[in-house]
Amino acid sequence: LTRQAFAEFLGTELRFSGELFQKIQDFFSRRSLKMRARSKTQAYLPTGAKALPNDLGTAPGIMAEIKDKLLIAMPGVPSEMKQMFEISVMPRLQQCAAQQAFVVRKLNCFGAGESEIAQSLGTLMQRGRNPLINCTAKQGQITLHIFAQAANKSRAQQIADNDEKLLQEKLGQLVFSTEDKTLAEVVGEKLAQHNKTIALAESCTGGTLAKLLTDIPGASRYFTHGWITYSNSAKTSQLGVPAALIEKHGAVSSEVATAMAQGARKRAKSDLSVAITGIAGPAGGSEQKPVGLVYICVNSHGRAQTKRFVFSHDRDYIRLRAALTALNMLRLKL
Amino acid sequence: LTRQAFAEFLGTELRFSGELFQKIQDFFSRRSLKMRARSKTQAYLPTGAKALPNDLGTAPGIMAEIKDKLLIAMPGVPSEMKQMFEISVMPRLQQCAAQQAFVVRKLNCFGAGESEIAQSLGTLMQRGRNPLINCTAKQGQITLHIFAQAANKSRAQQIADNDEKLLQEKLGQLVFSTEDKTLAEVVGEKLAQHNKTIALAESCTGGTLAKLLTDIPGASRYFTHGWITYSNSAKTSQLGVPAALIEKHGAVSSEVATAMAQGARKRAKSDLSVAITGIAGPAGGSEQKPVGLVYICVNSHGRAQTKRFVFSHDRDYIRLRAALTALNMLRLKL
Numbered sequence: 001l002t003r004q005a006f007a008e009f010l011g012t013e014l015r016f017s018g019e020l021f022q023k024i025q026d027f028f029s030r031r032s033l034k035m036r037a038r039s040k041t042q043a044y045l046p047t048g049a050k051a052l053p054n055d056l057g058t059a060p061g062i063m064a065e066i067k068d069k070l071l072i073a074m075p076g077v078p079s080e081m082k083q084m085f086e087i088s089v090m091p092r093l094q095q096c097a098a099q100q101a102f103v104v105r106k107l108n109c110f111g112a113g114e115s116e117i118a119q120s121l122g123t124l125m126q127r128g129r130n131p132l133i134n135c136t137a138k139q140g141q142i143t144l145h146i147f148a149q150a151a152n153k154s155r156a157q158q159i160a161d162n163d164e165k166l167l168q169e170k171l172g173q174l175v176f177s178t179e180d181k182t183l184a185e186v187v188g189e190k191l192a193q194h195n196k197t198i199a200l201a202e203s204c205t206g207g208t209l210a211k212l213l214t215d216i217p218g219a220s221r222y223f224t225h226g227w228i229t230y231s232n233s234a235k236t237s238q239l240g241v242p243a244a245l246i247e248k249h250g251a252v253s254s255e256v257a258t259a260m261a262q263g264a265r266k267r268a269k270s271d272l273s274v275a276i277t278g279i280a281g282p283a284g285g286s287e288q289k290p291v292g293l294v295y296i297c298v299n300s301h302g303r304a305q306t307k308r309f310v311f312s313h314d315r316d317y318i319r320l321r322a323a324l325t326a327l328n329m330l331r332l333k334l
Numbered sequence: 335l336t337r338q339a340f341a342e343f344l345g346t347e348l349r350f351s352g353e354l355f356q357k358i359q360d361f362f363s364r365r366s367l368k369m370r371a372r373s374k375t376q377a378y379l380p381t382g383a384k385a386l387p388n389d390l391g392t393a394p395g396i397m398a399e400i401k402d403k404l405l406i407a408m409p410g411v412p413s414e415m416k417q418m419f420e421i422s423v424m425p426r427l428q429q430c431a432a433q434q435a436f437v438v439r440k441l442n443c444f445g446a447g448e449s450e451i452a453q454s455l456g457t458l459m460q461r462g463r464n465p466l467i468n469c470t471a472k473q474g475q476i477t478l479h480i481f482a483q484a485a486n487k488s489r490a491q492q493i494a495d496n497d498e499k500l501l502q503e504k505l506g507q508l509v510f511s512t513e514d515k516t517l518a519e520v521v522g523e524k525l526a527q528h529n530k531t532i533a534l535a536e537s538c539t540g541g542t543l544a545k546l547l548t549d550i551p552g553a554s555r556y557f558t559h560g561w562i563t564y565s566n567s568a569k570t571s572q573l574g575v576p577a578a579l580i581e582k583h584g585a586v587s588s589e590v591a592t593a594m595a596q597g598a599r600k601r602a603k604s605d606l607s608v609a610i611t612g613i614a615g616p617a618g619g620s621e622q623k624p625v626g627l628v629y630i631c632v633n634s635h636g637r638a639q640t641k642r643f644v645f646s647h648d649r650d651y652i653r654l655r656a657a658l659t660a661l662n663m664l665r666l667k668l
Contacts, residue, residue, distance in 0.1 A: 036449070115370075200562070206548025207541030210562045214540025217616055217649055219564070225572065226562030228534070228544045234559045234602070238572075268568070282551055315551055 002073050006062055007046035009071065014044040020051055024058045052088040056080045061088060070096070103156040105146040105164050108177040110328045117142050120170055124163070131163045140321050141183070142174075176331055183327040184212040190334040191222035191272075198330075199268030200226040201239055201260040203251065204278040204294065209323040225268035229260065239263030250289065252277050254306045257295035261306075265299050272333075273299045274326050280315045294322045298329045305329070336407050340396055341380035343405065348378040354385055358392045386422040390414045395422060404430070437490040439480040439498050442511040444662045451476050454504055458497070465497045474655050475517070476508075510665055517661040518546040524668040525556035525606075532664075533602030534560040535573055535594040537585065538612040538628065543657040559602035563594065573597030584623065586611050588640045591629035595640075599633050606667075607633045608660050614649045628656045632663045639663070 007014050021043035028035040042059045045051055052061030052074070059075040061084045072089055074081045109117060114137040118125055121144075125133045131148035144167060148160035168175055176186050191198060200210050200223070210226040213219055229235040232251050236243050240263040241256055249255040260275035278294030285291035290310065297306040309325060311318045341348050355377035362369040376393050379385055386395030386408070393409040395418050406423055408415045443451060448471040452459055455478075459467045465482035478501060482494035502509055510520050525532060534544050534557070544560040547553055561572050566585050569575040574597040575590055583589040594609035612628030619625035624644065631640040643659060645652045 202541075205545075206553065206557075207536075207544030207560060207562070210541030211539075211545050214562075214564065215650065215653075217614075219540065223540075224565035225568045226541060226564065227572075228541070228548075228560030228562070230548065230554055230560065231558035237601070238559065238561075267571075280551075316549065319549075 003041070003044060003046070003062065006049065006064070006071065006073055010046050010048055010064055010066060012047040012049075015047050017043050017045050017051070020045065020060055023053075023060075027058050052084055054080055054084055056083055063088070063092070099151070101150055101153040101156040103146075103148045103153070103160040105148075105160050105178065106180045107144040107146070107164065107167055107171070107175050108180060108182075109142040109144065109171060109174040110140060110176055110183060110324065110331075111174050112142065113137075114142055117144070117171070117174070121167070124166065124170075131159055133163065133167075139317070140324050143180075144171075173332065176328070182212075182215075183324055183331060184216050187327050187330050187334065188213065188216045188219060188222065190331065192218070194334065196272055196334070197222050197224060197268070197270040199224065199264040199270040199273040201264035201273065201275040202226070202228050203230060203235070203260070203276060204280040205276045205319050205323045205326075206230060206280075208319050209274065209276060209326055212323055212327065224270065225264065227264060235260060239267070252279055252289055252293060252295065254295050254297075254308060257297040258299075258304050258306045261297040261299040261304060265302075271301060272330070274330060275299075276322055276326055278309075278318070278322055280318045280322075282315060292318050294318070294325075296322065296326045296329060298326070298333050300333055305333070337375070337378060337380070337396065340383065340398070340405065340407055344380050344382055344398055344400060346381040346383075349381050351377050351379050351385070354379065354394055357387075357394075361392050386418055388414055388418055390417055397422070397426070433485070435484055435487040435490040437480075437482045437484075437487070437494040439482075439494050439512065440514045441478040441480070441498070441501055441505070441509050442514060442516075443476040443478065443505055443508040444474060444510055444517060444658065444665075445508050446476070447471075448476055451478070451505070451508070455501070458500065458504075465493055467497065467501075473651070474658050477514075478505075507666065510662070516546075516549075517658055517665060518550050521661050521664050521668065522547065522550045522553060522556065524665065526552070528668065530606055530668070531556050531558060531602070531604040533558065533598040533604040533607040535598035535607065535609040536560070536562050537564060537569070537594070537610060538614040539610045539653050539657045539660075540564060540614075542653050543608065543610060543660055546657055546661065558604065559598065561598060569594060573601070586613055586623055586627060586629065588629050588631075588642060591631040592633075592638050592640045595631040595633040595638060599636075605635060606664070607631075608664060609633075610656055610660055612643075612652070612656055614652050614656075616649060626652050628652070628659075630656065630660045630663060632660070632667050634667055639667070 049064040057080045062073040131146045134145040148156045150156035235241040241259040261273045265273035275297045281291030292311040311321045383398035391414045396407040465480045468479040482490045484490035563569040575593040595607045599607035609631045615625030626645040645655045
C-alpha cells in the first residue's frame, strides 16, 4: 500500500526492477528459504524514486525528491528501519543541512520531577535559545536534551560543552548518565567496576527490579541470587524474616524491608542487597498504608538504609517507579 | 505550539476564553495546588474552534471543522487523551459514519508465526473483504482483528460472529483470548479458577516471567514464591539442584530445568511450578548451546514437561519470548 501511495503521490507508476528482484531472491536463498509469492511486490518501485538498500530484510526503502521536499518510506520492522535510517537516510539529511552543524547531548536524570528540574534551570530552557534545551519525562526518568547549532562542528560542540557543564553544575547528583545509559546500566557498571555482588529480595515489584538489572548483558558478573517473596510465609521461609516481625509491623513496613535485605545478603553471601516491599494496588490499601506505599532497603556490607515512599498512579507505574527508585538508591550508594 | 499551529492552519487568531480559564483555576484549587503561570496559555483557543473538556488535566482538546475535514488536537498525557477520545471524539466520528455500523473483534493467538497463521487463513485475509481480517504481531503474540461493516449494528455483529467462529475453528488452541487479555491474565484467571498455586524458578529470564505474572492485580492469590537463581551455586543452594547434575549436563539443560522446577515446587509447596534456564546472550553461546537456547519445564503436581527452544533476535527478545512461551505452556497445561 505504501508503495502504491508513494507512486500515486509522485504521479508515476510502479515499475518492476530486475535488480531489486535479484536482491530479494538472494536474501531468501542465502537463508535456504523459499521465496514467498508476495515478496515479489517488493521489487516494484515508483518511477522516479530510488531504492534504499536493506541488508536485514527484503523490503527496500524508497526515496524521492519532489517540489524541494524529500519523501522517504522505510520498512516497518524496527531493526531494518533503524539501520536504513543510519546508513541511507541520515547522510542525505545531513546534505540538506550542509551549511550548519548540529550537536545533540543528553543528560539522564533521576530523583526530581520535570517541573522541579525546569524550575531550577530557569531561562536556560527558553524557546529559541541556542543551544535549545528540551526536557522529556518517562517513568520517572527526566532526560534533558541539548541541541546546539552552529556554522561548524567544533563551534557547535563548544557551545554544547558549555551548556552541559552548566546543567551538570545545577543538577549535581540528579544526573546519572551523559551517554544515554539506563539506571540499570549505570548501576551494573559501578558494581562490576568495584567488584561487588548483589542480591535482590522483592515483594510488590514481583521481579521488576531483577528484570531491569538482568536486562544488561553480563549481569551474572555481579548478580547471583534473587527472591520474589510474594507471600508472608515465603519471606519467613526463604529470607528468614521472623514471622513475629511481620505480625507486629505488617509485611509492608520499614522493619520487614530491612529484614528482607539482611536475609537476602546473608543467604547469597553478597556484598550488597536490595529489598522492596509495598502495596502496588489497586486493592490492598488502607488509610495508614495507602496504595503506592513502598519501603526500599539497600544493605551494603551490613549497613542498611531503608526509605519510605508513596508513589502514585497505577499498579504498573508504582511497581516500575519502586524498582527504578531502588536502582537510584543503589547508584548513590555506589 | 500545537495551539498556535492550529490557529495558523485555520487562518485565525488565539483568543482568551474566560470560561476555560475558570475551569483551569478550578482544577488547581480542587487539588489545593497553586496555578502555574504557564497554565494560563491553556485558556487560549483558536477562533472558530471548540474546546473539548478534560476532566483529568488542565489542557483542553481543540476541535474544528475545515474544508469538510475534522481537525482535532488532544493533550499528550495518555490517560487524558484516551478519556477525551472516548467522551468527545469518538461520538463525533460516529456521526461522520452515521449510515454505517462497525464491529471490531480481536483474537489473541500464541504458538505460531504470522505467516503460518496467514497461510492457514488463506483468502479470509484478502484485502477488500468484509469483514476485513488484519493480523498484527508483537513479541510472539499474533492478534487477528475482524472489522465488520454493515448498514446496522446487528448485521455487523452477525457477520463478525460468523468470522470469529471460522477463525476459532481454523486456529483452535492457538487462540488464547477473544477479550484482548494478555497471556498472563489468562493464566492467572485459570490458576484462580482452579484454585491452584504456582512457584517460579528463573535463570536467564531473570525475573521477566515473575514480573509478567505479577503485573496482574490479585496475583497473590496463586503466586507466592519466586527464585532467580542466576548462578549455579544459587540453583544448588536455593532450589536443591545437585551440583553434579549441573556439572554433568550444564546449567542450560533439560535436566537442570526439570530439577529447578521440582525444587521450586517442593520448597513453595505449590501445585505447579515453572523453571526457565537458557542463554540470553549476546555472549555465552557455543556451537552445541547457541545463544537463544532455552529449556522450559512446567511441573504440575509432580508431573514434569520439559521443552527445548531456540529463540532468535536479541537478548531482550529471547528473554521475553522465553517467558511468554512458559506462560503459553502453562495455559495449555491448565
